[in-house]
Amino acid sequence: MSSTHAAVDRSNFxxxxxxxxxxxxxxPILKGIDINISEPGIVAIIGPSGTGKSTLLRCIxxxxxxxxxxxxxxNADLSQAKGGELRKLRRQVGMVFQEYNLVERLTxxxxxxxxxxxxxxxxxxxxxKFSQEDINGAFELLEAVGLSEHANKRADSLSGGQRQRVGIxxxxxxxxxxxxxxxxxxxxxxxxxxxxxxxxxxxxxEKNIPALVNIHDVKLASRFAKRMIGMSNGVVVYDGSPExxxxxxxxxxxxxxxWLD
Amino acid sequence: MNTMNHQWQRFTLKxxxxxxxxYLVLIMAMVQSIQSVExxxxxxxxxxxxxxxxxxxxxxxxxxxxxxTVHDAMIETLNIATLGTLVTLIFxxxxxxxxxxxxxxxxxxxxxxxxxxxxxxxxNSLVWALLFVSIFGPGVIAGVLAIAFRSxxxxxxxxxxxxxxxxxxxxxxxxxxxxxxxSVLLKGYWPQILPAFFSIVLFRxxxxxxxxxxxxxxGAGGIGVVLSDSMNLFEWQRVAVxxxxxxxVVIVAEIIVVNIRKRLI
Numbered sequence: 001m002s003s004t005h006a007a008v009d010r011s012n013f014x015x016x017x018x019x020x021x022x023x024x025x026x027x028p029i030l031k032g033i034d035i036n037i038s039e040p041g042i043v044a045i046i047g048p049s050g051t052g053k054s055t056l057l058r059c060i061x062x063x064x065x066x067x068x069x070x071x072x073x074x075n076a077d078l079s080q081a082k083g084g085e086l087r088k089l090r091r092q093v094g095m096v097f098q099e100y101n102l103v104e105r106l107t108x109x110x111x112x113x114x115x116x117x118x119x120x121x122x123x124x125x126x127x128x129k130f131s132q133e134d135i136n137g138a139f140e141l142l143e144a145v146g147l148s149e150h151a152n153k154r155a156d157s158l159s160g161g162q163r164q165r166v167g168i169x170x171x172x173x174x175x176x177x178x179x180x181x182x183x184x185x186x187x188x189x190x191x192x193x194x195x196x197x198x199x200x201x202x203x204x205x206e207k208n209i210p211a212l213v214n215i216h217d218v219k220l221a222s223r224f225a226k227r228m229i230g231m232s233n234g235v236v237v238y239d240g241s242p243e244x245x246x247x248x249x250x251x252x253x254x255x256x257x258x259w260l261d
Numbered sequence: 262m263n264t265m266n267h268q269w270q271r272f273t274l275k276x277x278x279x280x281x282x283x284y285l286v287l288i289m290a291m292v293q294s295i296q297s298v299e300x301x302x303x304x305x306x307x308x309x310x311x312x313x314x315x316x317x318x319x320x321x322x323x324x325x326x327x328x329x330t331v332h333d334a335m336i337e338t339l340n341i342a343t344l345g346t347l348v349t350l351i352f353x354x355x356x357x358x359x360x361x362x363x364x365x366x367x368x369x370x371x372x373x374x375x376x377x378x379x380x381x382x383x384x385n386s387l388v389w390a391l392l393f394v395s396i397f398g399p400g401v402i403a404g405v406l407a408i409a410f411r412s413x414x415x416x417x418x419x420x421x422x423x424x425x426x427x428x429x430x431x432x433x434x435x436x437x438x439x440x441x442x443x444s445v446l447l448k449g450y451w452p453q454i455l456p457a458f459f460s461i462v463l464f465r466x467x468x469x470x471x472x473x474x475x476x477x478x479x480g481a482g483g484i485g486v487v488l489s490d491s492m493n494l495f496e497w498q499r500v501a502v503x504x505x506x507x508x509x510v511v512i513v514a515e516i517i518v519v520n521i522r523k524r525l526i
Contacts, residue, residue: 061437091439101434105452114448118439125444167434174438 013037013210014060014178019069019079021055029055031234032069037178040208042201044221044242047231048254053214056231057180060212061093062086074177091118094171096200098183100163102170104156108147111155111166112138115173134173141169145199161192165199172203179204179211186216193217197224218250315497322505323498330487331499335506338483341401341476342469345408346462352377352409353416360421363429364450374417381414386472390481399480407481408469416465423457424450456526463518470514474507 019033029052037043045053058064060071062078071078078089094115102111116134117125124130130138142148145165150158155166164184171179181200185193197213201224204211215221221228222242230238230245230253238249251257272280358364359374390407397403427450435449477485484503491499 063433063437087439087441089439090437093437095434095437097430097434099430101430103431103435103449103452104428105455106448114435114440115438117435117441117444117448120444122441122443122447125440126447170434170438 013040013073015070015072016056016060017070017072019056019059019071020067021052021059021064022067028067029234030059030066033234033236035229035236035239037210037212039226040210041204041226042197042224043210043212043227043229044225045212045214045229045231046216046218046221046253049216051231052234053231054182057095057182057212057214060178060180061090061095063095087118091174092177094174094176094179096164096167096171096179096181096184098186100160100167100187102155102163102166104154106155107152108155108158108166109138109142109151112141112169112173115170118174138169138173141172142166145169160188161195164188164192164196168196168199168203172207176207177209179209181211181213183214183216185220193220194223200224218245318497319501321498322501323496324502326499326502327506331484331502331506334477334484334487334503335510337401338473338477338485339470339510341404341408341473341481341483342466345405345473346412346466346469348405348409349412349416349465350462352413353420356413356417357420357424358446360417361424363425363427363432364446374421378414378417378421381410381412382418383414384411386411387475387479390476390479394480399482401482404473404476404481404483407476408473411472412465412469415468416461419461420454420458423454423461426457427453459525460522463521467511467514467518471507471511474510 014035014037016033016035019030020028021030022028033056045056047053055064059066060073060078062081066079069079073089074092076085076089078086081089103114106114110128113130113134115138116130120129139148139151142151145168147158147162147165147169150162155163158166164187167184168181171181179200184200185196188196197220200211200213203209213221213225222245225242228238228240228242228245229236230249232253232255237252238245247257247260250260356374356377359370360378362371365371386407389410390403393403393406393410397406431453432445432449435445440448473481474484474488477483477487478489480486484507488500488503491497491503
């Protein structure tokens with residue numbers, strides 16, 4: 001990336017305080033989450049399906065509105081932001097999705113460039129008036145994820161692993177101060193999954209930002225994470241180093257023990 | 262061992278009875294319609310002879326008449342159809358957006374959009390044409406507006422449904438980048454509905470070519486005027502030219518539409 005997209009150095013990236021979410025009143029899926037992200041690097045969030053991991057990530061960039069609590073980010077409470085202010089905060093939060101969520105009929109390079117939409121008007125977007133800097137940045141990112149030769153192919157002609165690389169490039173294209181990845185490897189084979197995690201690790205180091213990654217695979221998580229957060233039934237039950245997580249913790253997070261070897 | 266005989270019937274007695282009731286009503290409706298139509302047997306059995314007579318009067322087809330009047334009228338018909346389809350878009354696009362539940366959540370807006378879409382469709386284009394002929398006088402403008410007003414309901418409804426079938430994943434992803442509502446519309450929705458958009462618009466244009474050929478019958482310009490004049494003057498050889506050119510244009514339109522669509526998807 002060019003020099004103007006230099007990595008930011010911040011002591012406190014993201015602070016989540018007492019976050020609650022109820023889809024059905026009286027039936028909370030998140031029961032008061034407190035997480036303080038103060039260091040760059042991968043933060044793996046593990047926990048069984050339906051425990052609110054996705055909801056947590058989606059609350060951070062407000063694809064889902066939280067019921068209560070605060071999300072402090074860049075001197076603002078994201079949970080209260082509206083309209084233009086919300087969009088300005090959103091563009092600093094890059095998100096990677098399980099099913100990639102590329103616009104399939106657009107080319108690979110244009111998908112990467114959509115990461116800049118938050119910085120331009122609809123009129124500019126319509127005429128595809130991306131700045132030269134953005135276009136250079138997009139090609140550099142495609143090179144970094146190893147898809148240079150696919151730039152002008154349609155996104156739906158790529159394989160799953162390739163699409164996820166494009167998804168990551170799009171998120172990084174936002175020049176974000178935090179990356180969120182919702183099960184980025186669940187639809188991929190084990191080798192590709194490792195490659196995707198390596199990419200996330202690389203970008204979080206290069207840009208000196210944290211990456212919150214929801215992930216099923218505990219082994220894969222502990223291999224890459226600097227910090228692990230274990231969730232169960234809508235509360236955080238473990239928050240610490242990957243080394244510190246024991247079978248006892250895993251039993252508490254996932255329940256049962258027959259799956260442990 | 263005591264084996265049980267399972268009873269199985271496709272329909273319960275109540276269902277059977279209601280099905281027979283529906284059949285009975287259908288038959289009664291049929292009988293009733295035939296009675297009220299009052300088919301005159303002489304005219305009915307006479308039809309093949311009359312048809313043969315008409316075709317014989319159409320022959321030989323008066324091709325010399327084509328450059329005189331039919332050609333210009335045909336071009337006018339195509340202009341009415343094309344212009345009418347373009348005017349349609351001005352109204353149909355906003356109505357389609359208003360009608361799509363994944364774009365506008367308010368049920369009030371849906372009802373307003375639906376009101377206009379249904380009104381447009383509930384009136385036949387011939388009736389729209391009669392209305393506009395009485396407002397603007399006979400001519401092309403009445404034809405264009407008649408085509409446009411009838412097509413808004415068709416295009417708006419189908420386009421709204423196409424928007425509702427969009428994959429919401431990419432939309433969510435674009436919203437997450439901080440893109441504005443309009444940018445999400447342009448970069449998330451539009452690429453996904455583009456094939457549907459062109460099939461719908463081209464299909465409507467294809468229908469409009471045929472419809473505008475008829476509109477002339479009520480004075481709204483185009484080939485229909487020529488057709489109706491020739492019929493009134495019993496110039497069947499000229500009627501044949503007009504009919505033949507409509508047929509040719511529809512075939513050509515079909516070929517064009519199919520080819521454009523192939524390239525777009």
